[in-house]
Amino acid sequence: MKTIYLDNNATTRVAPEVAEAMRPFFGELYGNASSMHSFGGQVRHHVERAREQVAALLGADPSEIVFTSCGTESDNAALRGTVEAHAGRRHHVVTTRVEHPAVLSTCRYLASHGCRLTELPVDREGLLDLQMLEDLITDDTAIVSVMWANNETGVLFPIEEIARLCQRKGVAFHTDAVQAVGKIPVDLSRTPIDLLALSGHKLHAPKGVGVLYVRKGTRLAPFILGGHQEGGKRAGTENVPYIVALGVAADLAARHIREEVTSVRTLRDRLEAGILASCPDAHVNGRRDQRLPNTANIGFEFVEGESILMDLDALGVCASSGSACTSGSLEPSHVLRAMGVPFTAAHGSIRFSLSRYNTQDEIDFVVAHMPPIIHRLRDLSPFVPKAKA
Ligand SMILES: *Cc1c(COP(=O)(O)O)cnc(C)c1O
Numbered sequence: 001m002k003t004i005y006l007d008n009n010a011t012t013r014v015a016p017e018v019a020e021a022m023r024p025f026f027g028e029l030y031g032n033a034s035s036m037h038s039f040g041g042q043v044r045h046h047v048e049r050a051r052e053q054v055a056a057l058l059g060a061d062p063s064e065i066v067f068t069s070c071g072t073e074s075d076n077a078a079l080r081g082t083v084e085a086h087a088g089r090r091h092h093v094v095t096t097r098v099e100h101p102a103v104l105s106t107c108r109y110l111a112s113h114g115c116r117l118t119e120l121p122v123d124r125e126g127l128l129d130l131q132m133l134e135d136l137i138t139d140d141t142a143i144v145s146v147m148w149a150n151n152e153t154g155v156l157f158p159i160e161e162i163a164r165l166c167q168r169k170g171v172a173f174h175t176d177a178v179q180a181v182g183k184i185p186v187d188l189s190r191t192p193i194d195l196l197a198l199s200g201h202k203l204h205a206p207k208g209v210g211v212l213y214v215r216k217g218t219r220l221a222p223f224i225l226g227g228h229q230e231g232g233k234r235a236g237t238e239n240v241p242y243i244v245a246l247g248v249a250a251d252l253a254a255r256h257i258r259e260e261v262t263s264v265r266t267l268r269d270r271l272e273a274g275i276l277a278s279c280p281d282a283h284v285n286g287r288r289d290q291r292l293p294n295t296a297n298i299g300f301e302f303v304e305g306e307s308i309l310m311d312l313d314a315l316g317v318c319a320s321s322g323s324a325c326t327s328g329s330l331e332p333s334h335v336l337r338a339m340g341v342p343f344t345a346a347h348g349s350i351r352f353s354l355s356r357y358n359t360q361d362e363i364d365f366v367v368a369h370m371p372p373i374i375h376r377l378r379d380l381s382p383f384v385p386k387a388k389a
Helices: 016-026 038-058 071-085 101-111 129-134 158-169 240-278 306-316 334-338 360-380
Strands: 065-066 092-096 116-119 142-144 170-174 195-199 208-213 283-285 295-300 347-355
Touching: 016 240, 038 065, 065 347, 071 101, 071 142, 071 170, 071 195, 071 208, 092 101, 092 208, 101 116, 116 129, 129 158, 142 158, 158 170, 240 283, 240 295, 240 360, 306 360, 334 347
Parallel strands: 092 116, 092 142, 142 170, 170 195
Antiparallel strands: 065 208, 195 208, 283 295, 295 347
């Protein structure tokens, strides 16, 4: 059975060009990028090339790119490093209720260690009230952290506007851009973002490599202490094959970005329209015209998301549940809960996330198979009101 992979917000296929570019660094090119000899220098050259490739994708200067082990590390380093750099003089951290756990858990950790934390609410469509954000920034605010694109719904926050607001207020601004980079254009030369996190495995590089962008002049205490690697901002011997991989993936992303916002969007819209037309009592979670081009989060009333996923899995289709009840807990996703999505829909929410490797045949296969799945599950559902059954 062929796999139809529609879970690209969880992780992506390593691009063949990326896998190929890594290979020499598992073989003959094993030098330490920080060594003085030319054997190491050769390897260093490839690390610096990757830094330029990532910088080019972001509209940044190569000196502003810090390689890390993952998106989670980048988020931790941005938040903890900024608070530490203020040496106790600023205690207030601002974020949103819909962040990825990499940000939310770190903010809550900081709150349990003396910081004051504000978690901004979102409305029914997953959007923020920027006036509320502006009003709650004080002289005590150390950092504002707002994700660029939500991993569950794809909803985009107006990051350029928020960055300018923080700049006006003189507050550091961090964005978790793990889902945005490679899917929509990001240009840091025009946007006063101080810190930005991205992750390799969300843009066709392997798992276990990320970047923290640190704008020149931003105050940041290092998160991992040790040697002088990465300009003293992140110690540890450079993970050369993975850094090279991320460089090539960034290069590919820059060249494919038009495809993301055109053909990937077309496939996503085809999937969404097909399902909404054929499955009654289904609707899109999140503001439809402010979303990533690859993500569709659809709530099916009166069914369990997990049951839909199991039926899709039996057909070789990989999607994901909007709810985080992987361990059998019946808690719906914190993102859908923050949006006030009713229980009956939050439990039956499915996230489909596409990539440039998907085809129209795959989408049409899923559209054709959804109605019987939903119909069968509703027949079995204890949630369906009598009138609907
Ligand atoms: C996947 C993801 C992360 C974590 O990145 P890792 O490299 O897996 O640690 C952080 N934030 C968002 C929005 C993500 O989707």
